[in-house]
Amino acid sequence: VDKENLDQFIETCKKNFDLNIVGLMCIPPNNNNPEFYFKEMFDLNQKYGLSDLSMGMSSDYISAIDYGATYIRVGSKIFGDRSK
Numbered sequence: 001v002d003k004e005n006l007d008q009f010i011e012t013c014k015k016n017f018d019l020n021i022v023g024l025m026c027i028p029p030n031n032n033n034p035e036f037y038f039k040e041m042f043d044l045n046q047k048y049g050l051s052d053l054s055m056g057m058s059s060d061y062i063s064a065i066d067y068g069a070t071y072i073r074v075g076s077k078i079f080g081d082r083s084k
Contacts, residue, residue: 003044010048023052023070034060038067 001009013019024045028037038055045053045068054071056064061072076082 003040006044006048021048021050023050023054024048025054025071027055027057028060035063035067038064038069042068 010021013021024041026037026041028034034056038060041053041055052070053068054073055067056062056069056072056074058074058077061069061074061077064072
């Protein structure tokens, strides 16, 4: 969901589907500094008063935690790099 549509998306989920939105998730582009995106997600999570924030992977999880991540994905740190 684009951040420009987030207000409407959250409202629709709550009103039309009775969903309990508890957090946001992001995977930033590989070719950019993820901290910009982590900060933006942290700010959005705060704006909506959400408790959970899923962001960060094996290569950037420490930075994600610094920006409030409550869930991280570290598969390659545990299982190693994927091979074809």
